[in-house]
Amino acid sequence: MFKKILIANRGEIAMRVIRTCREMGIKTVSVYSTADRDSLHVRFADEAVCIGPPSSTDSYLKIPNIIAAAEITNADAIHPGYGFLSENARFSKICAEHGIKFIGASPEMIDRMGDKATAKATMKKAGVPTVPGSEGILKDFEDAKKTAKKIGYPVMLKATAGGGGKGMRAIWKEENLQKAWESARQESKAAFGNDGMYMEKLIEEPRHIEIQIVGDSTGKACHLSERDCSVQRRHQKLTEETPSPFMTDELREKMGDAAVKAAEFIKYEGAGTIEFLVDKHRNFYFMEMNTRIQVEHPITEQVIDYDLIREQIKVAAGIPISGRNYYPKLHSIECRINAEDPYNDFRPSPGKVTTFHAPGGHGVRLDTNVYAGYVIPPYYDSMIAKLITTAQTREEAINKMKRALDEFVVEGVKTTIPFHRQLMDHPDYVEGNYTTKFMEDFKMK
Numbered sequence: 412m413f414k415k416i417l418i419a420n421r422g423e424i425a426m427r428v429i430r431t432c433r434e435m436g437i438k439t440v441s442v443y444s445t446a447d448r449d450s451l452h453v454r455f456a457d458e459a460v461c462i463g464p465p466s467s468t469d470s471y472l473k474i475p476n477i478i479a480a481a482e483i484t485n486a487d488a489i490h491p492g493y494g495f496l497s498e499n500a501r502f503s504k505i506c507a508e509h510g511i512k513f514i515g516a517s518p519e520m521i522d523r524m525g526d527k528a529t530a531k532a533t534m535k536k537a538g539v540p541t542v543p544g545s546e547g548i549l550k551d552f553e554d555a556k557k558t559a560k561k562i563g564y565p566v567m568l569k570a571t572a573g574g575g576g577k578g579m580r581a582i583w584k585e586e587n588l589q590k591a592w593e594s595a596r597q598e599s600k601a602a603f604g605n606d607g608m609y610m611e612k613l614i615e616e617p618r619h620i621e622i623q624i625v626g627d628s629t630g631k632a633c634h635l636s637e638r639d640c641s642v643q644r645r646h647q648k649l650t651e652e653t654p655s656p657f658m659t660d661e662l663r664e665k666m667g668d669a670a671v672k673a674a675e676f677i678k679y680e681g682a683g684t685i686e687f688l689v690d691k692h693r694n695f696y697f698m699e700m701n702t703r704i705q706v707e708h709p710i711t712e713q714v715i716d717y718d719l720i721r722e723q724i725k726v727a728a729g730i731p732i733s734g735r736n737y738y739p740k741l742h743s744i745e746c747r748i749n750a751e752d753p754y755n756d757f758r759p760s761p762g763k764v765t766t767f768h769a770p771g772g773h774g775v776r777l778d779t780n781v782y783a784g785y786v787i788p789p790y791y792d793s794m795i796a797k798l799i800t801t802a803q804t805r806e807e808a809i810n811k812m813k814r815a816l817d818e819f820v821v822e823g824v825k826t827t828i829p830f831h832r833q834l835m836d837h838p839d840y841v842e843g844n845y846t847t848k849f850m851e852d853f854k855m856k
């Protein structure tokens with residue numbers, strides 16, 4: 412087992428990893444930028460190393476500085492959290508070259524699942540349902556036109572180096588294809604240095620339902636059931652829940668089996684998530700695979716009473732998983748609390764937190780790095796806390812979320828607490844009757 416883990420991240424996820432390491436008797440090293448000098452993850456770690464100025468490029472993304480911090484503190488493993496370098500193949504490779512265990516996927520796996528057309532072709536070979544569409548990357552515009560005619564409009568054009576909606580275009584009529592083709596490729600080239608595009612049948616009003624999986628070094632994998640992440644704004648998840656209100660026992664079995672089949676086919680090691688699009692007839696299709704721990708992992712932990720970070724560390728240390736699948740025994744909802752103003756287009760609202768009163772009580776979990784007096788820096792993403800409520804039923808979990816949101820007092824900055832409070836009263840949400848289109852019609856009162 413590792414003696415010392417360096418957490419190459421910040422904020423609530425760095426706190427999350429430190430907590431589990433401490434419970435496992437593993438020493439921790441935090442890294443921080445000069446903007447994060449007063450952050451909790453610096454204070455809670457056994458050691459802390461300043462790795463650069465505020466900008467992520469010169470700190471949390473600066474591989475030589477992070478490796479140097481691991482070397483001088485003699486860390487034997489690095490946990491990358493999510494975002495930053497968590498799905499950076501070069502970082503995974505450099506860790507391996509320095510004899511430091513990267514608690515995440517291998518460089519080959521990151522590259523394979525990071526290239527969306529390759530990931531899809533791999534899943535198809537594994538027998539996982541995929542959206543009908545092009546066989547890999549489109550050769551040129553003529554190929555795109557021919558493929559669209561074959562699939563039948565509407566179609567979805569996607570960037571193979573993309574993900575999270577970047578370089579993606581929905582096309583409803585052939586006359587709009589050329590413009591979409593050119594703008595999507597330009598956007599992808601600019602964002603990823605790769606303009607490879609593939610095409611799929613457009614799935615209308617899909618739900619985004621993902622399956623948590625864990626694979627070990629013996630090639631065994633298991634699933635930990637689903638998370639419904641359909642409530643998103645501009646591809647940013649706002650709230651997630653498990654079980655999905657749209658799920659049936661039969662659909663869960665089929666999606667869980669498909670996810671385990673995929674994980675075992677690619678010999679996946681570690682915690683991963685397979686994202687599916689689910690249409691109104693409950694057909695499900697592979698969308699993307701994430702080779703990192705996700706922001707929303709706590710709802711899964713809550714309903715199956717499981718520590719996913721602990722599992723990641725054990726698998727990275729070569730300890731085999733039990734191999735059984737896990738099914739929700741409770742209902743859990745996560746609300747992502749961002750320092751943003753929901754009354755002004757959710758624009759960021761950094762600054763000093765003057766009052767911070769955390770909700771609590773039975774079934775309430777708050778994963779946060781914020782405290783009264785903390786200055787939320789403008790350099791990083793705006794999420795400041797994840798409020799998670801868990802209860803026997805969905806109705807009780809919603810009720811508990813309302814009560815917890817009413818208790819949650821943050822002053823000095825604007826937050827999305829009022830948005831989540833209104834969401835919990837929204838008839839379609841309360842009915843569980845929502846798809847990825849839900850936020851298009853949502854208006855703050």
Ligand code: MV4
Pocket residue numbers: 542567574575576577579611612613614615617618619640641643646688698699847
């Ligand atoms: C789709 C789709 C409809 N049909 N693919 C969005 C980002 C990336 N995860 C893939 N996404 C989509 N792919 C086909 N063939 C609709 C979306 C989509 C979406 C998916 C999940 C969650 C939110 C979304 C918001 C807009 C579009």
